[in-house]
Amino acid sequence: MSRRTLLGTAMAAAALPLFAGQSMAQDAPKKGGVLRVAMGQANTAEGLDPGTYATSLSIAFAFCRGNGLTEYGAQDEIVPELAESWEASPDARIWTFKLRSGVTFHNGKALTSEDVVATYNYHRGEASTSGAKALLSDLKDVRADGDSTVIFELANGNADFPALTAGFALIILPSDGKGGVDIASGAGTGGYRIQSFEPGVRIELVRNPDYWKPDAAYFDEIHLIAVLDPAARNNAVISGQVDISERNDTSTLALLAQDERVIVDETPSAAHNNFAMACTMAPFTDANIRLAMKYGVDREDVLRKTQFGHGYVGNDHPIARSNKFFNTELEQTAYDPEKARYYLKQAGLDSLDVELITSEGAGSGAVPAAELFSASAAAGGINITVKRVPGDGYFSDIWLKSPFAASDWGGRPTADLAFTVAYAKDAPWNETHWQNARFNELLVAARTELDEPKRKAMYWEMQEICNRDGGAIVLNFANWIVVRAKKVAHAEAISAQWPLDGYKAFERWWFA
Missing domain, CATH: 3.10.105.10 (Dipeptide-binding Protein; Domain 3)
Structure with missing residues (x-):
């Protein structure tokens, strides 16, 4: 049985142009440029702790700067990310994850099993207020087996456990060396590092030159901008003030689709x-x-x-x-x-x-x-x-x-x-x-x-x-609706778990 079958991710994943005349870009990815994105949800109370995130601005920020043990692929299948492999006991109660080597945090610290253990314990701790706490309620123990292996012991079997580790709240944070995690630095393992940070308003990030994924994170910078009014988001992308707007109002899609300056992507979803x-x-x-x-x-x-x-x-x-x-x-x-x-x-x-x-x-x-x-x-x-x-x-x-x-x-x-x-x-x-x-x-x-x-x-x-x-x-x-400038390109199939390629557009998309 494949992991895709096991996890039951049967959702259609291809992004559909609104009209037949809009074709999907297939150019070879290239690096460069500043990507400006108008985000439809924001909250000034959401800071650097991914356990507090609930809006699109912060979820996108999490995936810009961090990685989970797994991620959603373009076909919405669960694929390895910081974990290069995993295996389960016959009753799906014990899960063993092997970590990828050569991964470093933005602060230069090498990724080890200690960081994974500290991250998961932070979210599931007795005093935790993390939104991920309920997801980890069945996690009985998490422990390191050397520097590159992590063992998760569940109270009960869970055939879907790898999918849980792809959540935005569970990006791996660096350990503080005392059993806790370093949240204040904002360091992650992702394709972009924080350049400036105004919670709920504007977040600017720059490419991580040491990113462990060789064919990803093509933009020089990412600017995530809170634009809560749907009309303002539409106007921003049409006028060229931003390159992408997400969560667009469906009432204007027919007009947007006729505008030669932009392309409208529509993706079936479970949203x-x-x-x-x-x-x-x-x-x-x-x-x-x-x-x-x-x-x-x-x-x-x-x-x-x-x-x-x-x-x-x-x-x-x-x-x-x-x-x-x-x-x-x-x-x-x-x-x-x-x-x-x-x-x-x-x-x-x-x-x-x-x-x-x-x-x-x-x-x-x-x-x-x-x-x-x-x-x-x-x-x-x-x-x-x-x-x-x-x-x-x-x-x-x-x-x-x-x-x-x-x-x-x-x-x-x-x-x-x-x-x-x-x-x-x-x-x-x-x-x-x-x-x-x-x-x-x-x-x-x-x-x-x-x-x-x-x-x-x-x-x-x-x-x-x-x-x-x-x-x-x-x-x-x-359906997820994303409007992008014609210069923004992506592969034909994109994830439908969230808008913007499962909020992985920042490392998967590029300027043509």
């Missing part, structure tokens, strides 16, 4: 747009209220008017159609005002007044989607007041803290990761604060189950539980 109902806060503590809300939104209308057909409707769980464990028999929750009223009555209500917080920083179309939800829900007795707030600080001040708020999610390569990050009990990024005993029982059981039909049945049931009981209204799965 999705949500409205999160906090299950620990009134009125969403009642599952009947949550169901009423789900029947009160016209997903097809939202998809048509906010994504302009560039995606497909969601069904209140994070598993994309491309995932091999997608539940093909789960009935789609469709707009039904009468059912919305029915579930309100089950909760003892004739009507419901709620506030929905949204922002342009919460994802493409998040503001008009909220307004459309407000309009459709009224027929079901649900009165939604839409509160629009600035994008800056949204993911630190609003997200995870408000009873009802918009969000968007990048895809995860496996069903286990998708559920563990945002739906597991006490996960730091469990945006709905939802806890379901049966779901959490199945999550652990599916992770350790090596019989694929049994595992499939578990994931199917988990999707059904999310659909009927969960606090996430998954509106749609949206």
Whole structure:
């Protein structure tokens, strides 16, 4: 069985030009130039600690300056990065990673197993507040076996463990020599070193002359610039102020595609747009209220008017159609005002007044989607007041803290990761604060189950539980949209795990 089969990364990975006349560049890569990128999400509270990252600016920054043990390849398969190989025990509980030799951090320190152990212990420590902590909850021990071998011991088997090590939060940091990690220096093993750093505003990096990948990191400099307004991002790339803009508004794609100065790349993805109902806060503590809300939104209308057909409707769980464990028999929750009223009555209500917080920083179309939800829900007795707030600080001040708020999610390569990050009990990024005993029982059981039909049945049931009981209204799965100047070139196939080639464009793309 190949690693690709084992990990179940069945997502389509080719980037599709919006119109047939736009062809993919196939020129040989060459070095040089300053790449300026308009990023659609940012947070001034996100500094040098990758465990705090949740916005596109910081995720891109992480992959510019650092590497994980593994990474997503162009076909969304898991491939070696700082680890040159790995192997598992028969029960997938013990994983042994062999590190690549000749890798150094930006501060000149050689990469050793001590750095890997320190990094993982930092994120999983008892006092850790890292977003990666939930992913490592099953990690019983991590230890070095010499300078170039690391052994991970899990409490239970996990066939998907290598995919976990590709996460942006888990780029390897240098050890401080005392069991901890050196965060303050900003040193990593990546293709670019920090030149200037304004958190949530602008980050400038220069090529690492000692980068261990010989055919990567072609640009002289990378400038990551927070541009939270979609129209401003479009204008910036068209006018030549930046070379790339990401997370673009789909309403303008047809016009952009006709502009001879740019190329529009559209990539199918597992990214999705949500409205999160906090299950620990009134009125969403009642599952009947949550169901009423789900029947009160016209997903097809939202998809048509906010994504302009560039995606497909969601069904209140994070598993994309491309995932091999997608539940093909789960009935789609469709707009039904009468059912919305029915579930309100089950909760003892004739009507419901709620506030929905949204922002342009919460994802493409998040503001008009909220307004459309407000309009459709009224027929079901649900009165939604839409509160629009600035994008800056949204993911630190609003997200995870408000009873009802918009969000968007990048895809995860496996069903286990998708559920563990945002739906597991006490996960730091469990945006709905939802806890379901049966779901959490199945999550652990599916992770350790090596019989694929049994595992499939578990994931199917988990999707059904999310659909009927969960606090996430998954509106749609949206394609990644990136607009680039014609001089920016890339290979034909690119990763769809995140925009911008899985945020690896900075080392994989080049100026033609």
